[in-house]
Structures are given as structure tokens and as C-alpha cells.
Amino acid sequence: MLFPTLVIGLSLTATNPWAQMAEQDLKAMRQAILENHPGPVDPLNPSFKQWLDGGYRQALTRARQARSFGGYDFAIRYYAAGFRDGHLRAGAHVAPLRASWPGFILSLRQGRYVVASVDEKDPAQDTLPAVGSELLDCDGRAAQQMLEQDVLPFAAGADIESLRMKLTPILLQDVGNPEVKPPSQCRVKTGTEVRTVTLRYRPIPTEEHEKKLQGAAFGPTPSFGTHTFGKSGVWVSIPTFGPREGSADFEAMRSLVQQAGSWGGAEVLVFDVRGNTGGNSAWGKQLAQGLFGEALVKARYEDDPKARAVYVDWRASADNVRYLGEMTAQLGRQFGKDSHEEKWAGAVAKGLAEARRWGQPLWSEKEDASSTPPSSEPANPVRTRVYLLTDGRCGSACLDFADLMLSLPGVTHVGLPTSADSVYMEVRAMDLPSGTTRIIVPIKVYRNRPRGHNEPYVPARRFDGDIGDTAAVERWLLEQDAARDAAN
Missing domain, CATH: 2.30.42 (Pdz3 Domain)
Known part of the structure; x- marks a missing residue:
């Protein structure tokens, strides 16, 4: 049985409350995207509004035919799916038993x-x-x-x-x-x-x-932690970059960051991100810096000419300004007061507020390009063979981690092709008026990102068995590593 709250705000005498609720929520969903997503004002993507409006009309036809929770739910899903963006999605709070x-x-x-x-x-x-x-x-x-x-x-x-x-x-x-x-x-x-x-x-x-x-x-999501791999290797499992603050996973993530500097001497090192759908990319960057050092990460990932050309346009809406203010406080709790992460979010919030005062729909966040990269690259402190193991769930901040790791020396991608994300990122969650469904809406857009729009990573060595069978994956990777070692 569905919860009675599903029809709050609707007339109980309505002939078809499901259709009425679906139409109401679809209208609110379109408005939320129109006001907060960069797409509707993105001069580089004029086709975005084609689905925003044309897809809305198609979804509305489905909504008006809804006679059940399923009819309501799939009308909303249809509209979200048409944007072909894993970051823009809808999910009901309830489901049939x-x-x-x-x-x-x-x-x-x-x-x-x-x-x-x-x-x-x-x-x-x-x-x-x-x-x-x-x-x-x-x-x-x-x-x-x-x-x-x-x-x-x-x-x-x-x-x-x-x-x-x-x-x-x-x-x-x-x-x-x-x-x-x-x-x-x-x-x-x-x-x-x-x-x-x-x-x-x-x-x-x-x-x-x-x-x-x-x-x-893809199998169940692994748990956080490390264990021995082979004779003297290290297997590091990172199932999310979005651990809930104060949870056991949050403490496990912090522990991995603290341990990262000790992994460079292992015979082989595996970063297992199976099940990782994203979170905060700062965690991945801290792991990489702990292992390879800040200087090498900066040289390979930030000072590369393609990376220096990247910048971000944020949608300057009132709700997005409020969201960035909340994010600033949250990052201060997670990474420390006056941390790089807290200062970054505060600067973005200030920039969005300033853009709104000038009536600008987008605010550009650009890195300081005046500094000159060092003439020589720092030495690589890592002597181990490093593998990045992915399944098809790797998206968002997990893809950011792949961007970073695959820019560093000696890292080999194995497993299955990743998921992909559009250039629209940094999501906000919003509940629709009925309270039945939550939508996820991106609020910024990358410019000049080296990895293309909805482009996945394809592994150098592919595993075509059951990717959820950790024992089988470990046996396969040991064989792959032995063959690689013999070839060298």
C-alpha cells in the first residue's frame, strides 16, 4: 500500500489524483530546471531547451494518462531520462512493496x-x-x-x-x-x-x-578498507567519495587518506572503485596527493595546458547561492575551517551572489592562469605498479578520480568501462511538490574539459567475467600483473 501522503495537496474528490499529481510535479520539475540548471541559458548548447520544452510536452501527455503510482512515476522518469544526463535524474521516495x-x-x-x-x-x-x-x-x-x-x-x-x-x-x-x-x-x-x-x-x-x-x-558494492593483494601488494577499496559526515564510512575515508603515503613501496597497488558513483572529488585528490605528492599531482593534473584551459560556468540563481552557502559550512566541518575546500566554496558563493546583483545568469569560475608552471617535472616517488579498477558505476567524482589517476605515471586502468557524465555537474537535490519524488539538478557546466561530454573511460585490460566476484577479479588481476611484470 502506498503512503497516504502521496496525495497531500490534491483534491480527494478529483477524478484522477495520480494524473493531477503527475502534472503538478512535472510542471515544478521543469521550472526547477529552468531556474537553476545552466542548460537553459547555456549559449554553447542551444539544443538543451528543445527537450526542456518538447520533452515536457511529451511527458505531460503521459502524466495526464496516469492511473496508478507506476503511471505517475514513469511519466516523471521519462522526462528526466530524455536529457540523457546521469546527473539530471528523478527518484521516488516510495516504491511498491x-x-x-x-x-x-x-x-x-x-x-x-x-x-x-x-x-x-x-x-x-x-x-x-x-x-x-x-x-x-x-x-x-x-x-x-x-x-x-x-x-x-x-x-x-x-x-x-x-x-x-x-x-x-x-x-x-x-x-x-x-x-x-x-x-x-x-x-x-x-x-x-x-x-x-x-x-x-x-x-x-x-x-x-x-x-x-x-x-x-555489477554485483554488490564492496566495503571500505585495505587488504593484502598477492604477496606484498595493497588492495584499496573506495566504494564512494560521498561518505556521510560522522558515519563509519566517513572515518574510513579519512583513514585511507592518512594511509596513502605508505602505499608507494608496495609491490603492487590497486585502487578498487567498484560501486563508486561519486561524491566529493576532494577526497580523490587528497588520496592522489598523499601517494604521489602534491607537486607531481599539480604538475601532471593542474599545470597541463589542457587542464589550465578548463573553467566552470555556474548558474547564478537565488537557490544556488543558498546552496553554496550551505556547502561552505559543510566543507568547513569536513575538511577544517579555512581549508582549501571551504575557501573555494565560499568564493563560488560570493561570485554567484555578485553575478545576481548584475543580472548575469552565469558566473565564470577560472583558475589563476598567470602563474608559470615549473620547467621540470618533480620526480615520481612511487615505484609500485598502480591499477585503477572500475566497473560501470564509476561516475561523477569517481570519473574525476579517473581523470586524475590516469594522468599520473605508472597507472593502468583495468576492469570494465566506466559510466560517463555530461559537462553539467555539481548537483542539488530538490523535492517535488507532492513530496513523492526527489529530483537531482546540476548547477554548473565545464568548459574545455579534456574528457568529452558523456565520454566513458575504456580499460586497458578488460575483465569480462562477473565483476562483482572479488576473488575472481583478484585472481585475474594477479595473472595480468604477472604477465606485465614478465614482459618488462
Whole structure:
């Protein structure tokens, strides 16, 4: 049962409260983007407003047809997804207590849609496709076609491999989208045998279902910490750059920063960022500085000509000014009063306020380019082989960390292709009027960023097994490292 608060502010005598709520929230969502996102006033992206307005009209048509929570939810999702930006998204605070599934879940592996797990409690388990079987088509539609028609239009983010890997497990699942009719029959291939499977949908608790979907995509998110890798290597797990202040993860993150200077003498060093969807990029920079030294990080990452050409335009709205003021106080608590991070946020808040006084929609934040980079690069203090291990969830501040690490000497990218982000960054969370859904809206835009708009990183060495199986990944990476060592 959905919470009664879902219809607060709506007329209880309305013929269709779901449609009324969807229309109300869509209108507020468009207005929030119009007022706070750089896109509507971005002179370098005039096409942004095409979806802001045209997509809104399409989503409004869906909203007015909503007859359930699913109809409401997917109308909002459709509008957010059309921006094709993983930073601009919407998510409901509530969800149905149960979903429906056919007893098995798919994964995308090397371009094939394969069965990742089956319901081991199903008494008719023999009728389900075996783990490892390949899905060919359902009701006459190929698996890829179903993904593109039934799933991608409602998912935020660039249409790249990592997003398809994340979304493939949703195929064949009934998650409440009234526009999608669950298929009834599918053809699967096991070895050389092709057979038809009749799908029997049954309820599954939402929490259990989410765990199965996550496991089929990239596996569970690892925990913070370090452990020995191989004979004398170090494995560093960093599942987020956004630990909640005061939490155990926050203290674990601080501990990793303090330890970073001791890792340079390890035989091999692995930065494992599987599951890391971002947070505050200052953490990643502090890790890199602790390991490689501030001078080398500055020389490679900040003094590079391409890096010096980068600057940021911030959307100067009243709400964004307030947000930067709150961020200044938060960073002061996290990194210390008068820290670089606190001073930076304070300067941005002041710049936005000044732009508003002059009626300017954007404020440019530019680094001081008057300083001259040193003529010679500092020596690299790190003698170990360094690996950056990613899965398809690496986005936002995790991608910033990849930008930084891959600019440094001796770092090799392994695992799976990362996610990607647009040039619109630094997000704010806002609740829509019904209180049912929270939207995430970027408030700044990068200019001249070396990594392109919605461009992922592709690893130098790719792991095509189950990326969530840490033991298997470690065995594979030890083999890769041994081969690399032998070649040198």
C-alpha cells in the first residue's frame, strides 16, 4: 500500500489524483530546471531547451494518462531520462512493496543477454532457463530491441555500454510501467539447443528484487578498507567519495587518506572503485596527493595546458547561492575551517551572489592562469605498479578520480568501462511538490574539459567475467600483473 501522503495537496474528490499529481510535479520539475540548471541559458548548447520544452510536452501527455503510482512515476522518469544526463535524474521516495518477475534475471556479457540467476525456490525450476543461457527474443522482439524500447527511454544517462549493463537485468521484469507489457514467451539458447520458455510471473519483495538486479548488473558494492593483494601488494577499496559526515564510512575515508603515503613501496597497488558513483572529488585528490605528492599531482593534473584551459560556468540563481552557502559550512566541518575546500566554496558563493546583483545568469569560475608552471617535472616517488579498477558505476567524482589517476605515471586502468557524465555537474537535490519524488539538478557546466561530454573511460585490460566476484577479479588481476611484470 502506498503512503497516504502521496496525495497531500490534491483534491480527494478529483477524478484522477495520480494524473493531477503527475502534472503538478512535472510542471515544478521543469521550472526547477529552468531556474537553476545552466542548460537553459547555456549559449554553447542551444539544443538543451528543445527537450526542456518538447520533452515536457511529451511527458505531460503521459502524466495526464496516469492511473496508478507506476503511471505517475514513469511519466516523471521519462522526462528526466530524455536529457540523457546521469546527473539530471528523478527518484521516488516510495516504491511498491512487491514487483513481479519470471523467476530469472539477465546480465549483459560481451554483447550477449545471458541468464545470471534463477529462482532456486521455484518448484518448477526445470522449466526455467539455465544460468548462462542466452536470451534470443521474446514475443518476436530481439533482446536488444526490448531494451531500447521498454527500458532505455525511462533511464537517465548516456546510452553507452555501462548503462546497458546496468539496465539489462530489468528486462523481462514487471516494475510497474503501464507502457510496457511483460512478454509471455521467450526463446533461449543453451549450448546449441534453442527452446521456447513460457514466462510465469510471480510476486517478489522489492528489497529482494533490487538485490538480485544489482547482483546481475555489477554485483554488490564492496566495503571500505585495505587488504593484502598477492604477496606484498595493497588492495584499496573506495566504494564512494560521498561518505556521510560522522558515519563509519566517513572515518574510513579519512583513514585511507592518512594511509596513502605508505602505499608507494608496495609491490603492487590497486585502487578498487567498484560501486563508486561519486561524491566529493576532494577526497580523490587528497588520496592522489598523499601517494604521489602534491607537486607531481599539480604538475601532471593542474599545470597541463589542457587542464589550465578548463573553467566552470555556474548558474547564478537565488537557490544556488543558498546552496553554496550551505556547502561552505559543510566543507568547513569536513575538511577544517579555512581549508582549501571551504575557501573555494565560499568564493563560488560570493561570485554567484555578485553575478545576481548584475543580472548575469552565469558566473565564470577560472583558475589563476598567470602563474608559470615549473620547467621540470618533480620526480615520481612511487615505484609500485598502480591499477585503477572500475566497473560501470564509476561516475561523477569517481570519473574525476579517473581523470586524475590516469594522468599520473605508472597507472593502468583495468576492469570494465566506466559510466560517463555530461559537462553539467555539481548537483542539488530538490523535492517535488507532492513530496513523492526527489529530483537531482546540476548547477554548473565545464568548459574545455579534456574528457568529452558523456565520454566513458575504456580499460586497458578488460575483465569480462562477473565483476562483482572479488576473488575472481583478484585472481585475474594477479595473472595480468604477472604477465606485465614478465614482459618488462
